[in-house]
Amino acid sequence: MSLVFRRAIVVGASSGIGAEIARQLAAGGCAVALLGRRADALEHVAAGIRAGGRGSALVRVHDVTAYGTVPALLQQLVDEMGGLDLLVYAAGTMHLPGESEYDFARDRSELETNLLGAVAWTTPVAAMFEARRAGTIVGLSSIAGERGRRTFPAYSTSKAGLTTWLEALRNRVARHRVNVVTVKPGFVDTEMTAGLERRPMAISATWAASLILAAASRGGSPSVFIPGRWWLVAMVLRHLPSRIFRRLDI
Amino acid sequence: MADADLRTSAAWRVLDGFGGSVRSLARSVSPASVEELAQVFAAARAQGFQVSFRGSGRSYGDASLHTGQLAVDGRAMRRILSFDRERGILEADGGASIAEVWRRTLPEGWWPAVVPGTMFPTLAGCVAMNIHGKNCFKVGPFGDHVLELDLLTAAGERLTLSRASEPELFRAVIAGLGLLGAVTRVKLQLKHVDSGELRVRPIVTRTLGHMFDTFVEQIPHSDYLVGWVDCFATGPALGRGLVHQANHLAPAEDPGGAGTLAVSAQELPTSIMGVPKSLLWVLMRPFTNDAGVRFVNRVKLALPEPVGKDGTYRDTHAGFAFLLDYVPNWRLSYGDEGFIQVQLFVPDASARDAFAEALRLCQRRGMVSYLGVFKRHRADDYLLSHGLDGWSLALDFKVPRDARRLWDTAADLTRLVLEAGGTYYPAKDQVVDAASFARSLGERLERFRNLKQRLDPGGLFANDQARRLGIV
8 A cells, every 4th residue: 555645844855855855746746845944945946846736835944953943843834734744854964074174063063964953853743643643754864874984974974873763763653653764875966965976876866756755655664775776785885894894995 | 941942842742541542742841840840830821832731641531631732741740758657648749659659658557548440540640530449439539538739720829728728629629630730749548457468259240230239238348349240241141240349357367467568469460371461461462352352251250260268369459459450551452543431420329220221232332341340439529520329330442443333332321321310530531522521510510610710710721631521
């Protein structure tokens, strides 16, 4: 049985995979609330959705690290859309420090956006879904969370944390019929990854978004790699001894 | 906590009734002192929240649910404040549980005069619901043993109430459903016991009439009486079951009695026939259907309990009183949709006919209770009390997939109680409508509302049940 999403919130919808997910949800007739920091980028996505003539788009400028604003904003959106079936947490940044650069301020900000923001959003939404015994939460983690990576230490830490958080959440709410989906994309062609030197097996954001929505609507709280073939890479990565892993240029 | 923004700082909490068939999302705070609680009231008022109280969540329905509002979890305030071992008088915070009370007092020879079927409810919860035990016919409800209590009002004022000092308010706060304020301190009169055990006599009853007759006959010389009804029995066997009669032991009857007063002598076993009790509910699950319960009921009636030559056996206070705690999480065996309880309180004159009709009605509708519990009650004078000179039959129903059948049956039972001149018990209720509730209480409801208007003019205290029953 596949789930149908009629009302969704996409946090981090101004670009990349988040924007694509919002577009595809709307194209399926879903009312979507687009959240992000950049008003113009959000409006651009919303305008595209409205032009498409299916679904509808609400825009809210929102900084996920303003944790205190989450409950009221959530309530407002739920009231406006008349409920909520799906939360997609797609907000994320990736900073690549230089070879011998150590920067707490940037790392902190990355952990706040990628991890704490997700905790701030998924907490009230999970509670709401548990009370209703229905709902889907999708968190965009990453294959980068499988190991501590020297190229993006804070990013890989935040994604490892997010993967674990989502697993914990899933274990809490699964018996209440709430669907918690962890998606771990490999390389996806977006603004965020534009600075990377190499992007093996990269896929388009459009393709990634449709794989993610397919996984989410299957139900059963899956944790999946996007696309699935990264599973094999992750298996290998996970089992490489640390002393070998650290010598690899990844 | 005074300036805390509750919308951003309060925890989210999914609250459910003990029956597991109703749940709602609320914000939750857990103040650690009366001062903090007063600050919560002030913050809630300022920020447009209504406040409800949650203790151990043992009310079956929506009594401690509060959709979208603020639920105050009283369990952080649970100190035993004092215990006078000479007179058996105990003072404790409202959040202290019955378990915390008896574990403290029984070794000294004192047992709470009234306990419910589970040891987990808080004292404030017991006050708010005016709970009763298997000895209601003899000693009345919980409120009759409260000597004094503190109420924190919406305005943050702390009132000390007793039957002598503030009779009207005292009688409204007891059974007041937590709608007049927070019960922050309770002073209780306990009952002296010489032994940690009771003498229990099981008596098989062949019909409903036999059950009534057995109670009438046993009441004059019993401390506790409770009946179990096989709700599947039909025709001449309608209402057949089992009565458990129990008495305290006098020192002469039980010379070694003091040894059984120890908490360790009371603790319920942690496994049954080698199965850890925490897993037992899983094994019960295959039996929570009509065929399974029919089978279990037959076995229960056919297998005599092991008794001595005089037809009795010994049981601990905890073992006899807290049957609901015997299998942890048994409520989960009812499955995802949970169960509800409808407890019919009916006056003495009409009870025999009303209960027989109730059992037949359930059978006609194919909605038979999996557990029927029968008790005798006596009248009391609390404003919203369900107490009456009569009888109660508590019926547990699994919520079926096609729940409509159950709600229709429950509505019929609600009507039947009203026609029999009976009352409703909010601690169990999830189905009664406002009109029936108002009719059962008559002018007492208006008196309660007036009192609430005086004490809580801003309507700070509310909950889902109070709204459904039309009290607020």
